[in-house]
Amino acid sequence: MDVTFWEMIWPALGRGLLTTLQISAVALTLGFLMGIPAALLRVYGPKWLRWLSVGYIEIFRGTPLLVQLFVIYYGLPDLARALEGLGIEAQFLVLDRMLAAYVALGLNSGAYQAEYFRSAIQAISSGQIMAARALGMSQFQAVTHIVLPQALRLAIPAWSNEVAYMVKYTSVVFIISVPDLLARGQFIISKYYNPMEILLTVGAIYLMIVLGLSTIMGKIERAATIPGLQMEVERG
Amino acid sequence: MDKLPDILGSLPYLLEGALLTLAITVLALISGFVIGLPLALLRVYGRKPAATLAAAYSTVLRGLPSLVVLFILFYGMAAVVKLPAFLAGCVALGFCSSAYQMELLRGAIQSVGPGQMMAARALGMSQLQAIIHIILPQALRLAIPSWSNEAAVVLKDSSLVYAVGLAELLRRSQQVAARTYQSFIVYSLCALIYFAMTFLANRGLDHAERALRLPTPLEETAH
Numbered sequence: 001m002d003v004t005f006w007e008m009i010w011p012a013l014g015r016g017l018l019t020t021l022q023i024s025a026v027a028l029t030l031g032f033l034m035g036i037p038a039a040l041l042r043v044y045g046p047k048w049l050r051w052l053s054v055g056y057i058e059i060f061r062g063t064p065l066l067v068q069l070f071v072i073y074y075g076l077p078d079l080a081r082a083l084e085g086l087g088i089e090a091q092f093l094v095l096d097r098m099l100a101a102y103v104a105l106g107l108n109s110g111a112y113q114a115e116y117f118r119s120a121i122q123a124i125s126s127g128q129i130m131a132a133r134a135l136g137m138s139q140f141q142a143v144t145h146i147v148l149p150q151a152l153r154l155a156i157p158a159w160s161n162e163v164a165y166m167v168k169y170t171s172v173v174f175i176i177s178v179p180d181l182l183a184r185g186q187f188i189i190s191k192y193y194n195p196m197e198i199l200l201t202v203g204a205i206y207l208m209i210v211l212g213l214s215t216i217m218g219k220i221e222r223a224a225t226i227p228g229l230q231m232e233v234e235r236g
Numbered sequence: 237m238d239k240l241p242d243i244l245g246s247l248p249y250l251l252e253g254a255l256l257t258l259a260i261t262v263l264a265l266i267s268g269f270v271i272g273l274p275l276a277l278l279r280v281y282g283r284k285p286a287a288t289l290a291a292a293y294s295t296v297l298r299g300l301p302s303l304v305v306l307f308i309l310f311y312g313m314a315a316v317v318k319l320p321a322f323l324a325g326c327v328a329l330g331f332c333s334s335a336y337q338m339e340l341l342r343g344a345i346q347s348v349g350p351g352q353m354m355a356a357r358a359l360g361m362s363q364l365q366a367i368i369h370i371i372l373p374q375a376l377r378l379a380i381p382s383w384s385n386e387a388a389v390v391l392k393d394s395s396l397v398y399a400v401g402l403a404e405l406l407r408r409s410q411q412v413a414a415r416t417y418q419s420f421i422v423y424s425l426c427a428l429i430y431f432a433m434t435f436l437a438n439r440g441l442d443h444a445e446r447a448l449r450l451p452t453p454l455e456e457t458a459h
Binding site for chain 1: 295298302304305307308311314388392393394406410413417418419420421423424426427430434435
């Protein structure tokens with residue numbers, strides 16, 4: 001690829017990359033906010049909340065992200081219409097494509113993150129909670145002061161995998177026409193008809209971002225590590 | 237709700253799509269295994285350049301979105317060879333999966349103690365014999381839980397083939413949704429079918445893991 005062509009396509013690809021990173025960041029944050037309570041409820045919650053959390057986690061881990069995106073982007077407005085027919089106002093179910101992407105990827109990531117956090121929480125021996133309770137802490141205090149500071153550290157390796165997964169999986173939003181990196185690439189292809197060149201460029205950008213983020217997460221992991229406190233998790 | 241019979245009538249059509257989804261998944265998993273296993277062996281037992289090459293292969297493919305790999309094979313290669321959507325889908329998912337399978341197989345191979353390899357060599361086996369008769373029979377069993385995870389991932393990722401127009405489960409759901417104007421019900425039904433498939437696949441592989449499990453030394457002496 002010559003320099004002038006690269007200069008011509010870079011602004012578009014750069015904007016797409018920003019969208020990709022933005023969606024990944026929002027989805028990861030939303031996923032974190034969903035994942036922590038879901039994990040805590042699954043481990044410590046009363047029975048019915050435990051089931052609710054298991055239901056959420058299993059549904060989102062057991063179905064493809066693309067299908068979740070379709071249910072949220074195409075399905076919910078349809079549900080809103082049906083509810084309106086019954087006289088219930090449900091306009092909030094109609095999401096624009098960007099919002100649908102945030103919600104779908106966020107909920108999806110939340111379910112995976114919940115499982116990472118759960119196994120990290122369960123790796124902290126229950127004796128520590130008992131000891132904390134014996135020292136007069138409430139269950140909530142024991143969880144926030146004793147369990148989570150250790151569990152969150154344990155979850156970092158799995159969490160850094162999740163960061164890489166999210167960046168890669170944001171590419172599915174291209175299918176509902178969100179202008180992410182892949183969508184911008186496709187647009188350039190339709191204009192200049194040079195699919196191989198552009199796709200390899202787009203792939204190289206994804207690769208560099210994923211490798212860069214993994215390096216950063218590795219640094220964070222080492223900085224936050226407590227000697228002797230480690231475990232392994234994988235995404236499935 | 238008046239569309240419900242129509243949607244239920246489309247169920248066989250959707251299930252046919254689910255069969256195609258399963259076919260893509262199985263072929264992608266098999267090709268991923270066929271590529272992943274030798275690479276994992278190279279990574280563990282190979283000479284330096286081969287091991288590095290295998291590691292690079294895995295890093296690159298694990299850093300690329302499956303959708304991009306699929307598009308490279310389907311649109312990018314179109315100028316050279318026009319791959320049919322089905323083949324492009326199986327090969328793309330197979331490549332992506334091969335990198336993950338390589339990693340999980342490598343982990344399993346490495347968790348069989350290196351002493352066993354030394355013992356086999358000391359008994360006069362070649363390295364290849366030791367790998368085939370001593371290491372792999374244990375490593376492949378150890379790999380089943382992670383492999384079952386990977387099978388679920390590939391099954392879910394097979395929905396990406398939607399993007400190249402293959403009439404698998406999601407594409408057929410979209411057709412039914414467009415015809416009946418019942419997106420919510422149809423896509424939820426589609427999700428349910430995927431859920432049932434991942435659930436059954438996991439259960440099946442759990443079962444396989446238990447059936448193939450080797451007895452621990454303690455259990456063996458009890459017999």
